[in-house]
Amino acid sequence: MALPNHTPLNYRIWHYTYLTFCSLVFFFLIAPLFVILPLSFNAEQYIHFSSKMLALDPEGFSLRWYEDMIYGTKNPWGLATKNSLIIAFFATIGSTILGTVAALGLSSRHMPYKAAFMALLISPMIVPLIISGTAIFFFMAKVGLAATHTGIVLSHIILGTPFVVITVTATLSGFDHSVTRAAASLGSNPVNTFMKITLPLIMPGVISGALFAFVTSFDEVVVVLFLAGLENTTIPIQMWVGLREQLSPTIMAVATCLIVMSTLILVTAELLRRRSERLRGINR
């Protein structure tokens, strides 16, 4: 953003103050994440930058904490990763199917009390997690699903569907309904029309909703804290337990892996968003 030559001095000062301020905010946003990366390669057992690390001495760095994460004795991360993936997988499938179907109904102009239904269906996103956790725990304990994978999956479906409903409804808002009518007039039945015409067109919205649902489940800790037994431990639970005891370099290693994962998800989500905007003709 180069300024033209004739810009007055006070405006110039103002402009550079503004840019400096913005850079500081960006730094504030992103820098904390990058503190974790080098510390996970620390050769020592402490969570601070050793003098060897600051001097970029190779001896200051090691992969021992990654080794500990994967091969460490009685390490919980294997079980936690397995549980997290299983739970997130089923929760994502459940949220995506229920959310997409509901979004189709909500986007129909024949739907009565649309606003009320919408508000109700996305309420799990607005209600504080601690309240959702408390309420769901009472329910799961009553029906005997506390400390089971099923109970956790069901509650994660609840927490994930609002995102799917929102993203798919947004995609459907730009959807040209004459194509489904065209399909119907050509003799296609509704299910066939949905699978062959509607679904491929709204796919970017469905996938980005599914990503949100996946991340919500994979990262969820409050409800799991209430519901999980020892057998259902997940990555966030293990991080939570670890962070409450003390900061260990192994946690930094896990955190680094999670950052890499979220970067991948971010890239996917961004590509999808751009694709869907292109399809909707928003991005001229």
Next chain:
Amino acid sequence: MSQEQILSSDGIPLEESLKKAERKNKLKAVLLVAPLFLFILIIYIFPIGDMLFRSVDDRMITKMLPKTFVAMEKWDGKDLPDEPVYEGLYEDLSLLKKNKTFGKIIARLNYEKSGFSSLIKKTIRKIDKLEEGNYKEQFIKIHKRWGQAEYLVALKNTAPNWSYAKYLKGVDLKYDENRNIIQQDEDRRIYKTLWLRTINVAFWVTIFCFILAYPIAHLLATLPMKYSNLLMICVLLPFWTSLLVRTSSWMVLLQQQGPINDLIVWLGWAADDNRPELMYNVIGTFVAMTQILLPFMILPLYSVMKTISPSLMRAGKSLGGTPLVSFVKIYFPLTIPGIGAGSLLVFILAIGYYITPALVGGASGSLISNNIAYHMKSSLDWAFASALGTMLLVGVLAIYWVYNKLVGIDNIKLG
């Protein structure tokens, strides 16, 4: 109507068949929404209703001492009750002893009036030795408190099946012996402070998020696409990163031997052996929450600012407005919907925040959510946890309602 009815091809009046088609479409839409609706209703909305119910449900003592309470109905609650009440107590307590289920009742009664704990424990220990008849005298012999009307009045006060006592406790009030609402004892008054702190933190986090987010949302919205996309990653990466990862990065930064403290010492603002406590207090909660919630302010602001045409500001300037005047009169008013959306989103999220305050907040930086979790997991006073949860829920729903009125809930955009 003189006009002849229009018929569709199969001979049914067009109006009717249109209506039929309309009904069918409506049914189809409702059926599509139904599975999720029922799912949420059963696993989410009903349990929340159950939580409300638990917060006022006070039938435990009446259920555990049924005969006593039947006998008490005839007692005026002034002088000591007569024999039947003591007989009822004898039968109920004997049964509780046999079933070994008196633990709960002791805790509940002691909450009503301190002194009940030893009274009930001693009575239960000696209850087998009582002889039949004249229970009143024998009870008073076991413990003199059975001869003090105030304890029996306190017991009678627990008779109603529904109680708002948990809500009163949630705002540092309580019932006295005569069912008047009075202030909680001074050393037990913690909830007003906790609520105020929660609202305070949520409010200031919202304000700070706004101050930090507004300029950079503007920058993102006005920069050419290729730069803004790159900078957008700085906003979206934290947004997609695990909350626990982000909280742990703040724990690394804020710890006593951490980089921020190193910097403070290096700058000479504090002595090395007297490093300031940046974590396990309200500062930690505040800083970490601001950074974590910042993307939720930036994204709505950005999506609103993106729709404001730059030509509006140019028009303002060409009509003689200074940049400041054009900003205040043209740009700022147009961004108000974004400010509303972002602020309410951040405020709602902040007021119910649990994980971050629990990890970096310590005792002085913990919020109402942490107290709810404490009563759910440690003190096991689920009714009280439910009452606090309900109060928080009502607050959040009120804000949600305002949000809906101002912005419309279906205008939420994600990333």
